[in-house]
Each structure stands twice: as structure tokens, then as C-alpha cells.
Amino acid sequence: MSLLSVRNLCKTYGALEVTKDVSFDVAPGELHAIIGPNGAGKTTLIGQLSGQIAPASGAVLLDGRDVTGRSMAERVRLGLARSFQITSILPRFTVLENVAVAVQARSGSSFRFFAPVAAEAALNDDAYEVLAKAGLNHRADVRASALSHGEHRQLELAIALATQPRVLLLDEPLAGIGGQEAGAFVQRLAALKGRFATVLIEHDMDAVFALADRISVLVYGEIIATGTPDEIRNDAKVRAAYLGDEEAA
Amino acid sequence: MIGTATPAPARLSARLWLALLIFACFAALPVIAAVTDDPFLLLIGTRILAYAIAAMALDLILGYGAMVSFGHAAYLGFGAYAVAILNSVGVTDLVLHIAFAVTISAVFAAITGAISLRTRGVYFIMITLAFGQMAYFFFVSLSAFGGDDGTPLPARSTLFGSQALEDDRTLFYVALGLLIALFTLATRIVGSRFGRVLIGTRENPVRMEAIGLAPFRYQLTAFVISGCMTSIAGVILANQAEFVSPAFMNWHRSGELIVMVVLGGVGNLTGAIGGAVVALLLEDWLAVLTEHWRLLFGVFLIVMVLYSPHGITGALDRIARGRR
Amino acid sequence: MTNLFILQLLNGAQLGVLLFLIAAGLTLVFGIMDVINLAHGVLYMIGAYLIATFAGLTGSFWLGLLLMFPAALAVGLVIERLVIRPLYARSHLDQVLATFGLVMIVNEGVKIIWGPSPLSVPMPDLLSGSIALIGPLQYPVYRLAIIAAGLAVAAGLYVVINHTRIGMLLRAGATNRDMVSVLGVNIRRLYSLVFALGAVLACFAGAIVAPILSVDTGMGESVLILTFVVVVIGGIGSIRGAFLGALLVAIVDTLGKTFGPILLRFVMEPAAAGQTGRMLAPMLIYILMAAILFARPQGLFGPKPS
Numbered sequence: 001m002s003l004l005s006v007r008n009l010c011k012t013y014g015a016l017e018v019t020k021d022v023s024f025d026v027a028p029g030e031l032h033a034i035i036g037p038n039g040a041g042k043t044t045l046i047g048q049l050s051g052q053i054a055p056a057s058g059a060v061l062l063d064g065r066d067v068t069g070r071s072m073a074e075r076v077r078l079g080l081a082r083s084f085q086i087t088s089i090l091p092r093f094t095v096l097e098n099v100a101v102a103v104q105a106r107s108g109s110s111f112r113f114f115a116p117v118a119a120e121a122a123l124n125d126d127a128y129e130v131l132a133k134a135g136l137n138h139r140a141d142v143r144a145s146a147l148s149h150g151e152h153r154q155l156e157l158a159i160a161l162a163t164q165p166r167v168l169l170l171d172e173p174l175a176g177i178g179g180q181e182a183g184a185f186v187q188r189l190a191a192l193k194g195r196f197a198t199v200l201i202e203h204d205m206d207a208v209f210a211l212a213d214r215i216s217v218l219v220y221g222e223i224i225a226t227g228t229p230d231e232i233r234n235d236a237k238v239r240a241a242y243l244g245d246e247e248a249a
Numbered sequence: 250m251i252g253t254a255t256p257a258p259a260r261l262s263a264r265l266w267l268a269l270l271i272f273a274c275f276a277a278l279p280v281i282a283a284v285t286d287d288p289f290l291l292l293i294g295t296r297i298l299a300y301a302i303a304a305m306a307l308d309l310i311l312g313y314g315a316m317v318s319f320g321h322a323a324y325l326g327f328g329a330y331a332v333a334i335l336n337s338v339g340v341t342d343l344v345l346h347i348a349f350a351v352t353i354s355a356v357f358a359a360i361t362g363a364i365s366l367r368t369r370g371v372y373f374i375m376i377t378l379a380f381g382q383m384a385y386f387f388f389v390s391l392s393a394f395g396g397d398d399g400t401p402l403p404a405r406s407t408l409f410g411s412q413a414l415e416d417d418r419t420l421f422y423v424a425l426g427l428l429i430a431l432f433t434l435a436t437r438i439v440g441s442r443f444g445r446v447l448i449g450t451r452e453n454p455v456r457m458e459a460i461g462l463a464p465f466r467y468q469l470t471a472f473v474i475s476g477c478m479t480s481i482a483g484v485i486l487a488n489q490a491e492f493v494s495p496a497f498m499n500w501h502r503s504g505e506l507i508v509m510v511v512l513g514g515v516g517n518l519t520g521a522i523g524g525a526v527v528a529l530l531l532e533d534w535l536a537v538l539t540e541h542w543r544l545l546f547g548v549f550l551i552v553m554v555l556y557s558p559h560g561i562t563g564a565l566d567r568i569a570r571g572r573r
Numbered sequence: 574m575t576n577l578f579i580l581q582l583l584n585g586a587q588l589g590v591l592l593f594l595i596a597a598g599l600t601l602v603f604g605i606m607d608v609i610n611l612a613h614g615v616l617y618m619i620g621a622y623l624i625a626t627f628a629g630l631t632g633s634f635w636l637g638l639l640l641m642f643p644a645a646l647a648v649g650l651v652i653e654r655l656v657i658r659p660l661y662a663r664s665h666l667d668q669v670l671a672t673f674g675l676v677m678i679v680n681e682g683v684k685i686i687w688g689p690s691p692l693s694v695p696m697p698d699l700l701s702g703s704i705a706l707i708g709p710l711q712y713p714v715y716r717l718a719i720i721a722a723g724l725a726v727a728a729g730l731y732v733v734i735n736h737t738r739i740g741m742l743l744r745a746g747a748t749n750r751d752m753v754s755v756l757g758v759n760i761r762r763l764y765s766l767v768f769a770l771g772a773v774l775a776c777f778a779g780a781i782v783a784p785i786l787s788v789d790t791g792m793g794e795s796v797l798i799l800t801f802v803v804v805v806i807g808g809i810g811s812i813r814g815a816f817l818g819a820l821l822v823a824i825v826d827t828l829g830k831t832f833g834p835i836l837l838r839f840v841m842e843p844a845a846a847g848q849t850g851r852m853l854a855p856m857l858i859y860i861l862m863a864a865i866l867f868a869r870p871q872g873l874f875g876p877k878p879s
Contacts, residue, residue, distance in 0.1 A: 050459070076461035088459065090452040101449055102460040104442055110462060111470070112442040120442075163460050317666050364863050367870040371609045371665055371809065375801040376866065382798045383859035390852045500798065504611075504673045511670055544681035550674030554667045555659050 001064070003028045003197045004080070004167045009048055009058035011041075011221075018044045019055065020222040026167065031198040033208045036218035042201045043085060045218065046171045049199065050082040051075045062167065077106070079166035083159075085175055085201075087152040091145035095136060095155055098144050099127040102162035127162065134158035135188055150181045157188075167197045174204045186210060209233070217241070268432060268519040271526070275425050279418045291417040292489060297529050298424040299485040302431055304509035304521040306478035309435055311507070312516030313444065314471050315451035319374050320361070320381025321506050324476045326388055326498030327353045328483020333394055333493040336402060343406035343414065343423070343484070350480040357384065358476030362469050381503055388495040399494020406488055414488060424485045428522070431478055435518050438474070447471050508550060576710045581831045582824065587716045589823030590723020594778035595796060596803040596815040597730060598771020604810020604876075605746040606764055608657060609665055611672040614797025615679040616772050619648055620779025621788040622683055625692040634697040634784070641780045642773060649772025653765050661764065680790050691787035719781055726774065727816055734812055743767065746810075799826075802862050808875025817873065822858050829857040 002025035011019035018041040026032045036042055047053035049060055051072035059068045062080050070078070090098050103126045104110060104117070117123065131137040134154045139147065144155060153173060160168055173189070174182055186207045189200075193211065202208050208215065209229045216226040217238050225235045232238055275294065282290040303325060310316040331350035335341070361380040365373055394400045405414040413419045438444050449457045450464035457464055487493045496502075505528065513524025531549070535542035599613045623644050628637030656675050660668045700718045703711040734740035742758055779792070786792065803822050807814025834850025841849065865873065 052455075071458070071463060073458045073461050073463040076459060081461075082459055084459070088453060088456045090449050090456060092452055093449070097445070101445055101457075101462075104445065105461040108442075110442045110446045110467065113444075114437045114441055116437075116440045117442045117445045118440065159456075159460060311666075317669065319669065361863075364866055367866060371603055371607070372805060372870070372872075374609055374665060374669060375805050376862070379798060379802050379805065379859055379862060383856050386855035387852060390855055392848070392851075500794075504669070507666070507669060508673070511666065515666070541681050541685055543677040544685070547674040547677030547679075547681065550677070551656060551671050554663075554671040554674070 001028075002026055003030075003063055004049075004199065005061040005064075006049065007059045007061065009045070009060070010056045011044060011048060011053065012056055018221045019048065020220070022058070022218070022221070022223055024216050024223065024226060026197045026199060028166075028197055029194045030213045031193055031200060031211055033200045033202060033212035033215045034218055035202070035205070035208055035215060039220075040218045041221040042218055043171060044221075046082065046169050046199070046201060049169055050080065076163055076165075079164070080169070081160045081163040081165035081167075082169035083156045083171055083173055085171040087149075087156050089144045089152065089155055089159065091143070093144055094141055095131065095144055095147065096124065096127050096140040098155060099130050099158050099162045100124055102159045103127050103130070106163055130158050130162045133161060133188070133192065135184070150177050150185075153177055153185065154188075161192070165196050167199070170198060170200045170202070172201055172203060174202055174207055182207065264517055264519045265436075268522065271519070271522055272425070272429055275428075279421060282418075288417065291421045293529075293533070295417070295421045295424050295485065295489040297526055298421070298428050299482040299489060300506070300509065300529060301522040301525040302424075302428050302485070303479045303482035303506055304513070304525040305428075305432060305435055305518050306475045306482070307506050308510045308513075308515060308518055308521035309438070309478070310468075310471050310475040311510055312518075312521070313439055313451060314447050314468055316366075316468060316472060317374050317377075317507070318365075318472070318475070319378035319500070319503050319507065320384070321377075321476070321479055322498040322500065322502035323357070323381040323384035324354045324479035325483040325486060325502065326384060326493075326495065327357065328480035328485075329487035329493040329497050330388060330391075330394065330483075331480070332406060332484055332487040333400060333402060336404075336406075337394075341404070341407040342410075343408050343488075346406050346484050347481055350484050351477040354476040354480035355473050358473040359469065362472035362476075366465055366468050366472065378500060378503065381498065381500055385495050385498045385500070388498065395494065397495060399492060399496065402487060402491045402493065405491060406484070420485075420488055424489075427481060427485065431481065432518060432522070435478070439518070443467065443470070512553070576708075577831065578828075579706070579710065580712065581827050583712055583716065583720070585824035585827035586820065587719050587723075587823075588827060589820035590720055590727070591778045591782055591819075592796070592799055592803050592823055593816050593819035594723055594726060595775045596800045596807070596819050597727075597812055598768075598774045599800055600804045600807065600810055600812065600815045601743060601767050602771050603804060605743060605767055606657075606661055608660055609668045609672070610657065611669060611797065612652070612656075612675040612679065613771070613775060613800065614793035615676055615683075616645075616648070616652075616775035616793070617779040617796050618683065618788075618790065618793035619679065620645060620776030621694075621783040621786070621792060622687055622692070622779075623648075623776065624780035624783050625694050625788050626687075628694055634695065637694075638780055641776060645773045645776030645780075646769055648776070649769035650765060652772065653768040657768055658761075658764070676793075680793075683790050689790070691789040693787060694783040696784040713785075715784060719785075722781055726777070730812055739766075799858070802858055804872075806862055806865050806872055808872030810876065811872070811874035814872055814874030821861070825861055826854075826858050830854040833857070 004026040006022060006024050009019050009022040022045060024032065034042055034045065044053060048055045051070055055068065059066055061067065062075070062078055067075050067078060067080065093101070100123045103123050107123070128137055128140065131140055134157050136151060136154050136158055139151060147155060153175070157173055174185060177185055182204065189211055200208065200211065212229055214226060215229055215232045216223050217232060219241045224241055225232060225238050227235065275298065278294045279291060282288065303321065307318065307321050310318060328350040331353060332346045335346055335349055365376045365380065368376060389397050405420065408414055408423070414423065446457065446462055446467045450468055454464045483497065486497060509524040509528045510521045511524070512528050513520030513522065532542065532546065535545050539545065595613065595617050599610065602608055602610050620641060623641045624637045627640040628634050631637055631640070652675070656671055660671055696715055700715045703713050706712050734743060742763060799822060803815060803818040806821065807818030833854045834847045837846035837850045
């Protein structure tokens with residue numbers, strides 16, 4: 001039984017077909033990577049999965065439940081969270097507060113007007129725990145805007161984790177990170193693997209092939225192949241359309 | 250432009266001290282009025298207190314929620330007319346006046362807020378302005394209460410059956426008590442779960458949505474709370490002037506409320522209170538200098554916006570930081 | 574009844590074209606520069622004062638009108654340079670405050686220069702009097718001339734917007750601000766031009782309405798809010814939206830004030846109907862605005878929110 005099921009998703013902008021009949025399934029605990037050249041429609045696809053963009057047709061099922069018409073916020077509450085390719089944080093909140101507000105979103109009503117939220121130990125404890133997983137606990141009291149780029153990416157991940165997703169959509173988590181930092185980040189993602197299903201969009205092929213259980217290749221809005229990393233590596237169509245493309249470049 | 254979201258504890262308490270200092274100065278005003286034998290001082294003081302409440306209420310959504318409402322004077326009017334309308338049917342109690350003002354304001358804010366919040370940016374500003382004018386024109390055509398000219402109140406509100414508010418000093422202290430109570434309430438709201446979500450929607454609405462909190466409900470709730478608080482200022486104003494008229498809700502008044510908030514520095518409730526004090530004193534002072542004080546005030550506004558974008562508290566912060 | 578209807582429809586059209594002249598500039602300034610300008614209403618007032626002065630000096634409405642144009646252009650360029658230009662990169666809140674300050678300055682400045690009492694502008698002989706429409710129905714020539722002038726300007730703007738290079742830039746700028754800078758245009762000059770054009774149109778509206786209104790300092794106020802409603806209904810940045818929005822607002826407002834009480838008489842007593850009608854009529858356009866926004870938050874012709 002798949003936890004996330006994408007059925008025949010289509011989206012056009014004018015005459016441009018950015019998503020062409022995309023279908024795939026993600027099992028609980030599975031990490032499903034989606035790769036493809038620039039302009040293949042990966043971010044549009046994530047947008048449709050997360051509820052930011054409405055598809056023209058097709059359906060997104062979470063645990064068998066059709067969430068296609070649900071808003072982003074509703075999907076998150078059902079356990080479908082996302083991270084952003086371009087870091088999207090609350091810049092004037094501290095690192096801890098950025099995570100604590102995500103914890104708050106899933107634990108109890110936010111229509112409480114009197115009790116000081118900063119003193120809620122339960123929120124802060126959970127937030128610290130998530131920060132530890134993302135490797136940011138030593139920076140908890142720093143203003144988020146003061147973090148380095150790599151730390152921003154870690155915070156982006158931590159906020160998504162704090163919502164306790166059943167399915168996590170990661171939109172280029174490694175964007176702009178290189179070298180050693182990237183290695184550490186991949187290790188962190190590997191340690192988290194198995195706790196939830198993941199859809200990973202990433203340009204860093206080393207990371208993708210190290211992490212993914214299965215890979216789908218998206219070219220011009222269409223999935224041309226799905227399989228294990230080995231199968232994808234040896235797929236002639238993929239080599240021609242995508243990997244070859246990169247070698248040429 | 251917008252002030253600190255979550256001030257470090259040290260600065261929060263500095264702001265709190267500043268607020269306490271302002272309250273203490275207010276509390277001493279009746280003494281000064283008695284010594285100088287200046288009865289107008291209390292009336293001016295009460296008026297300033299009322300606007301301080303209104304500016305603080307506006308700051309709650311403008312500073313903490315990034316909602317630039319240009320129709321907030323409507324709520325001043327609702328508060329004032331709540332007094333006049335209930336008085337006309339023989340209900341004179343202040344508590345009931347406030348309850349009625351808050352109820353009308355909650356309904357109006359919920360409906361107009363729900364429509365205005367479907368839009369953002371300049372649309373939101375213009376639409377709140379338009380709804381404010383709608384309320385204004387409603388009272389202009391309300392001939393039972395004097396229409397355009399307004400109507401004098403037969404007497405001030407009663408307080409638990411007594412005529413205590415007829416004494417300017419009592420009215421002043423009641424207004425001060427309301428300001429302190431509402432300031433405490435607003436401070437609590439800002440530091441609560443709700444406040445954190447509200448500030449979050451100001452900082453990054455998409456991020457809030459991506460953690461499962463759709464901004465609309467929180468923004469609308471804040472909008473309603475702010476409108477209700479502002480209407481309490483209207484109740485005080487009506488009692489201070491013993492007169493109500495649509496002039497309370499003219500769009501210039503909404504503009505002046507924004508001026509007060511920005512003058513004090515947006516996004517910290519103390520600043521709005523200070524801004525109200527400074528703006529009204531400046532108006533009075535310029536009016537003594539020349540009958541064309543509005544010209545000077547306009548120049549002052551433009552210069553302030555172009556050269557000191559963080560208001561009074563921003564300037565104070567800069568001075569404090571410079572000393573350190 | 575039909576005669577009254579036609580009369581009020583014409584009155585509505587006359588108010589509508591005036592609102593359009595003011596709203597056209599405002600919507601472009603919003604759409605292209607993303608600046609909220611509260612002082613647009615006072616430009617309308619300045620137009621009226623300018624023609625009052627020039628017509629008084631020259632003794633001719635037409636010469637006055639002619640002189641009004643360069644003066645209006647100068648006013649627009651000066652305001653743009655001194656107040657609006659520093660605001661382009663600023664928040665909407667800053668723009669609100671600074672232009673609110675400008676409203677205070679201009680209102681008070683006008684009082685200082687021209688005094689507090691209202692001025693009047695004599696109607697040009699050529700356009701005074703009334704003409705017969707249908708049967709006994711008479712309508713002032715001057716009001717018809719206002720409608721004609723407004724429609725002529727609307728047609729002119731239509732041609733400029735749809736068939737010239739400047740118009741292409743304006744359209745591009747209103748839908749996608751970044752695009753204009755990509756096109757390698759001198760943004761600063763384009764902005765000055767747009768603002769000055771809007772100022773001239775607003776002044777023109779104030780000038781042509783001057784003979785049928787008393788020219789006073791409050792005249793910009795009510796018009797400003799009506800214009801906002803027009804722009805919001807029509808959609809920010811859309812001239813076509815401004816045109817339809819202006820006519821819609823003006824006609825609903827004019828007809829509502831006349832026929833609201835009459836219609837209400839069908840459901841309530843005459844006295845109560847009159848009272849309720851008078852109370853509801855001024856609110857009609859705001860209810861109209863709310864209804865349109867509820868269905869289309871971006872207005873009738875505004876760009877879709879991304």
C-alpha cells in the first residue's frame with residue numbers, strides 16, 4: 001500500500017505542458033527521488049503535490065485519501081509537509097522560534113491569547129529535539145536571519161521535520177551547499193530515512209544515488225523512467241535524454 | 250521598516266519601563282491640572298488617552314500583522330455612536346456602552362475584514378479606506394442623530410448608576426485605567442500562541458501555510474480584536490467631547506491614527522501610545538503657532554517618512570545603541 | 574419616470590467620465606509604479622483652482638483651459654520629483670504617510686493662496702444653456718460637453734495604450750513590472766511621464782467640472798475615495814477597468830440616490846422608505862465593491878494574483 005500516490009497529474013501554462021500525465025507511488029519509509037534537467041517541471045510538480053499550485057487534472061492521494069482539492073495548510077495537517085528550494089523562514093524569529101511555531105501548528109489550538117508562548121516547555125522541548133536532528137541545536141537562540149546559507153538549509157529542513165510529516169517533499173534541500181557541508185547534510189538525511197516517506201528533488205546526483213530507494217526521471221514534464229538507482233543508471237533512454245545531456249554540458 | 254518581531258528580553262523590558270513611565274506621567278496629570286488650575290489639561294489628557302488606545306489597537310494589526318488598515322476611524326465612530334444611540338433609548342451605563350460598541354465593531358470588522366483580507370498590498374489599504382468611508386456616510390445620513398452635524402450628548406455615561414464621570418478627573422482616570430488594561434491585554438496577546446502566529450504571518454505568510462497554519466483566520470481574528478479595542482477609544486472620546494459626529498470617522502482621522510503608530514515606531518505597543526501623545530501635542534503646539542498648522546504637519550510627515558523611517562522608538566533605540 | 578431615469582443616467586455618465594479621468598492616472602500609478610497616492614484627489618482640486626485663476630486673469634474659459642495644461646504638467650512633474658520619486662522603493666505604509674502629508678500641505682497651501690471661500694468659474698457662452706432631448710426633456714449643453722470630452726479622452730487613451738510604443742510599455746508595466754526594466758527603457762523617465770500624465774488628466778477633470786461646481790478645498794476628498802473604489806473595482810493597472818468601473822460606480826451612485834427611495838416605497842411606508850433610501854444610497858457603491866471583490870479579489874480587469 002503506497003502512502004503517497006500521484007495519479008495522472010497534468011498542468012499547462014498556456015500552450016506549455018509543464019506536467020504531462022505524471023503518476024508514481026511512494027511507499028511508507030521510501031525515499032523517491034525525482035531528477036531531470038532544468039526546466040523539466042520539477043518545482044511545478046512539487047507545487048502540485050504540496051497544494052501551492054492546482055493541477056489541471058489528475059489526483060494526489062495521501063494514504064488513500066484524495067487531497068487534490070485541499071490547501072497547502074490542510075495537507076500539512078494531514079501529514080504532507082514540504083521544504084522550499086529557496087529558503088523560506090521567519091527571518092526575525094530565532095531559530096528555536098522558527099521550529100517551535102511549527103511544533104505549535106500541530107499541537108493544540110493557536111487561538112490562545114493570554115499564556116506566554118515562549119514559556120511553553122512542551123513546544124520548546126520538541127523544537128530542541130528537532131533542531132538536534134537537523135544539527136542546529138547550538139544555534140537555537142540566534143536570529144534566523146543571521147544564519148549562514150548552509151544553516152538556513154538546515155533550518156528549512158528542521159521546520160519541515162517539526163510538522164511531523166508522514167510524507168516529506170524536499171525541494172532541492174542541497175541547493176547552494178557544496179563540499180563538506182553537503183556531505184554532512186546527506187548523512188543527516190540518510191539518518192532520517194525510513195521515518196517517513198520522502199519525495200526528493202535534487203540536482204546533486206551523488207546525493208540522489210546515495211539516498212534514493214527509487215528514482216523517477218522527469219523530462220519536459222513527463223516521467224520517462226522509474227526504477228532503482230541501478231536501473232536508472234543503466235537505462236538507455238535516461239542516459240540519452242538526461243545523463244548524456246549533462247555530460248555534454 | 251517594521252519593528253522587532255520578538256525583541257530580546259532586555260529590550261522588551263525597556264519598552265515596558267517606557268510604557269510604565271508614560272502611565273505614571275499620565276497619572277500625575279490631574280495633580281498638575283489642580284496646581285496650575287487648568288481644567289482643559291484634563292480634557293486634553295483624556296483625548297490623548299483615547300487616541301493612545303486607538304493607535305495601540307491599530308498597531309496590533311499594522312505592526313504585528315502587517316495589515317495597513319486605512320479605515321480604523323470607523324471604529325472610533327462606532328464607539329462614539331454606541332454611546333449616543335444607547336443614551337437615546339435610556340441606557341446610560343458605561344459598561345453597556347462599551348459592550349454595545351464592541352459588538353457592532355466586531356460584526357463590522359468581521360464582515361469587512363473577511364472581504365478586505367482576500368486582497369493584499371495597495372488593494373487592502375484602499376478597500377479598508379472605502380469601507381471606512383461607507384461607515385462615515387452611513388452616519389452622515391443618519392438624520393436621527395444629527396446627520397452631518399452630529400448631536401450633543403445629554404450627559405456622560407453613568408458608572409454603575411453613579412454620575413461619577415461628570416467629573417473630568419474621574420473620566421480621565423477611567424480612561425487611563427482602560428488604556429492600562431488594554432495595553433496589558435495587547436501585550437499578552439502579542440506574546441501568546443496567537444501572537445506568534447500573527448507575527449509569523451507578517452514575516453512570511455507562505456511559510457506559515459507550509460507548517461499548516463492558513464493566515465486568514467488569524468489575521469481576521471486580529472482585525473476584529475483591533476476594531477473592538479478601537480471602539481472603546483470611541484466611547485471615551487464621545488464622553489470627553491459630550492458630543493458625537495461623523496467627524497470622528499473621517500478618513501483623515503484614519504490617516505492620523507496611522508501617523509501616530511508610525512511616529513512611535515510600528516510593531517511595539519508602547520510606541521503607538523507615545524506616538525499618539527507626540528502627534529496630538531505637536532498638532533496642538535503647531536495650531537498655537539499658526540492657523541495653517543496642517544501645512545507644517547504635512548511637511549513634518551514627509552520629512553519623517555523620508556528621513557527617519559523607524560519612528561520615535563526607532564530613534565530612541567538608535568540613541569540607546571549608540572551609547573552602548 | 575422614464576424622463577427622470579434618462580436624466581439621472583446622463584448625470585451618472587457625466588460623473589462617470591470625470592471619475593474615469595481621475596482614475597486613469599491613479600490606476601496607472603498603482604499598476605506601473607506600485608505607489609499608492611492619496612494625493613491624487615488634490616490634483617483634481619488643483620485643476621479647478623488653476624482654471625479659476627487663469628480664466629479670471631484672461632477673462633476667457635478657453636484661454637484658461639489652455640493655460641491650465643502646462644501648469645498642471647508642471648505641478649505633476651514637481652510633485653513626482655519631490656515626493657513620489659523617493660517613495661518608489663519604499664513600503665506602502667511609507668507611501669500612505671508621505672502622500673497623506675502631501676494632501677495636508679496642498680489643502681492648506683490652497684487655502685493660503687486662494688483663501689478659504691469657494692471660487693466660481695463662469696461657464697463658456699458657447700456651451701451654456703440647454704438643449705431639448707426627447708419631448709419636454711431638457712439637458713444642459715455643458716454637461717453633455719463634459720461627457721463628450723471624457724469620452725474623447727478615453728478614446729485617445731485607448732489608441733495610445735493599444736497602438737503606440739509607450740502604450741505597449743504601459744501595458745507591460747501594469748501586468749509585469751520587472752519586464753519594463755528588462756526592455757531597456759529609461760524607467761525614471763517613464764515613471765515621471767506616467768505620473769505627469771495622470772496629474773494632467775486629474776487636473777483636466779477638475780478644470781472642466783469647475784463651471785458647474787463651487788471650487789473649494791474639500792472637492793478633492795470625496796472624489797479620491799470614489800476613485801479608489803473605481804480602481805479597486807476595475808482592477809489595478811487597467812485603463813479599461815477604470816473606464817467601466819467609473820461608469821458603473823457613477824451610475825449606480827446616481828441612480829441609487831434617486832431611485833433607491835422610490836423603489837423602497839414598494840416595500841415600506843413612504844416616510845420610512847425616504848429615510849432608509851437616503852441612508853442606504855451612499856453605501857450602495859461600497860456594497861457593489863464588496864460584492865465584486867468577493868467574486869474577483871483582483872477586480873474586473875486586474876492582473877491575476879500569482
